[in-house]
Amino acid sequence: MRVSELIGSRKEVYSISEETTVMDAAKYLREKQVRSVGVLDGTGRLAGVVSQSDISDKVAAENKCPAWMKVSEIMSRDLLTVSPDMTFEESLRAMEQHGVYHLLILDTQKRYRGMLSVSDLLKVLAADSKGRADLLESYMFPAR
Numbered sequence: 001m002r003v004s005e006l007i008g009s010r011k012e013v014y015s016i017s018e019e020t021t022v023m024d025a026a027k028y029l030r031e032k033q034v035r036s037v038g039v040l041d042g043t044g045r046l047a048g049v050v051s052q053s054d055i056s057d058k059v060a061a062e063n064k065c066p067a068w069m070k071v072s073e074i075m076s077r078d079l080l081t082v083s084p085d086m087t088f089e090e091s092l093r094a095m096e097q098h099g100v101y102h103l104l105i106l107d108t109q110k111r112y113r114g115m116l117s118v119s120d121l122l123k124v125l126a127a128d129s130k131g132r133a134d135l136l137e138s139y140m141f142p143a144r
Helices: 003-007 022-032 053-058 088-098 118-128 130-140
Strands: 015-017 036-040 046-051 101-105 113-119
Touching: 003 088, 003 113, 015 046, 022 036, 022 046, 022 053, 022 101, 036 101, 036 113, 046 053, 046 101, 088 101, 088 118, 113 118, 118 130
Parallel strands: 015 036
Antiparallel strands: 036 046, 101 113
């Protein structure tokens, strides 16, 4: 199975502009019920990613004003991207090797096509083999 098959049925790609305020980004994440979103520059190219943890760690925890800050000030710029042709196994390996929960998908023209999350991969594993899904889930969400 390839990344394109994993995201094929999606109707919407969630993204915001790098000029979006942190407050509006937080509202967008809540509205769309996602943990992170791609940030596009003025030309529509992927410039970064902003997550709930970026907002809590870089804004709320430092007592900064989210209404005045732009996401470009807090977004992650060191991006791990994949192509739609990448396999399920390669995606899973990339997440594990880099300790990330999302992979940013760029097509051959470097256009942003969305994110592949660990939840997406868990769904495939669950459908394929309940035992392997339980193992991955215990790795991702260890008991405390």
